[in-house]
Amino acid sequence: EVQLAESGGGLVQPGRSLRLSCGASGFNFETSEMNWVRQAPGKGLEWISHITWSGRVAFYADSVRGRFTISRDNAKAELFLDMNSLRAEDTAIYYCVKESSRGYYLDMWGQGTLVTVS
Amino acid sequence: DIQMTQSPSTLSASVGDTITITCRANKNLNNWLAWVQQKPGKVPTLLIYDTSILDRGVPSRFSGSGSGTHFTLTISSLQPEDFATYYCQYYDSTSKTFGQGTRVEVK
Numbered sequence: 001e002v003q004l005a006e007s008g009g010g011l012v013q014p015g016r017s018l019r020l021s022c023g024a025s026g027f028n029f030e031t032s033e034m035n036w037v038r039q040a041p042g043k044g045l046e047w048i049s050h051i052t053w054s055g056r057v058a059f060y061a062d063s064v065r066g067r068f069t070i071s072r073d074n075a076k077a078e079l080f081l082d083m084n085s086l087r088a089e090d091t092a093i094y095y096c097v098k099e100s101s102r103g104y105y106l107d108m109w110g111q112g113t114l115v116t117v118s
Numbered sequence: 119d120i121q122m123t124q125s126p127s128t129l130s131a132s133v134g135d136t137i138t139i140t141c142r143a144n145k146n147l148n149n150w151l152a153w154v155q156q157k158p159g160k161v162p163t164l165l166i167y168d169t170s171i172l173d174r175g176v177p178s179r180f181s182g183s184g185s186g187t188h189f190t191l192t193i194s195s196l197q198p199e200d201f202a203t204y205y206c207q208y209y210d211s212t213s214k215t216f217g218q219g220t221r222v223e224v225k
Binding site: 035037044045046047050059061095100103104105106107108110111112 | 209218
């Protein structure tokens with residue numbers, strides 16, 4: 001069974017940093033492209049970052065580019081999101097999301113971790 | 119950048135109804151369009167990918183169609199568990215873009 005378990009969320013002051021982690025199991029993590037998607041309270045879904053299977057290439061939404069960094073440890077099957085210069089508008093549930101091996105669509109979501117910037 | 123516009127924002131319906139949600143893009147999506155369901159307080163789940171292919175376990179009352187810049191999600195014979203928010207989503211090798219969502223509520 002595919003499992004994605006995010007951790008690291010919490011309450012943080014504006015301007016500070018936070019690192020989110022996502023532990024993966026039940027699939028071949030080291031060949032899977034991975035993403036982070038967030039959802040502000042009562043709002044819609046916002047894709048924020050994608051990392052290739054090798055970890056060599058990453059893409060970001062304009063809203064987080066230059067402040068957030070996605071990375072991965074394939075040996076430990078873990079995905080990370082380092083968030084710097086946090087703002088109140090970064091308050092959201094952050095989901096770790098797996099990309100399908102057959103296309104670019106997102107096929108499995110973690111349970112999410114709540115980040116509150118206040 | 120790809121912009122996705124869903125309509126309506128809210129849809130009121132009854133069990134047994136057939137409903138349609140529309141998603142329009144400002145550029146050709148090459149059929150790289152998914153539909154995602156999110157029930158209240160729950161994690162989003164994939165319903166449909168590549169415009170019309172149902173993900174494993176998704177009931178056949180869900181269907182997707184469209185091409186180019188215009189896509190639709192149809193739910194036939196709406197069931198109680200279908201009251202949720204639905205998002206269309208464009209995807210490619212470098213980014214994803216969600217529509218703003220359509221909340222399907224009880225009439």
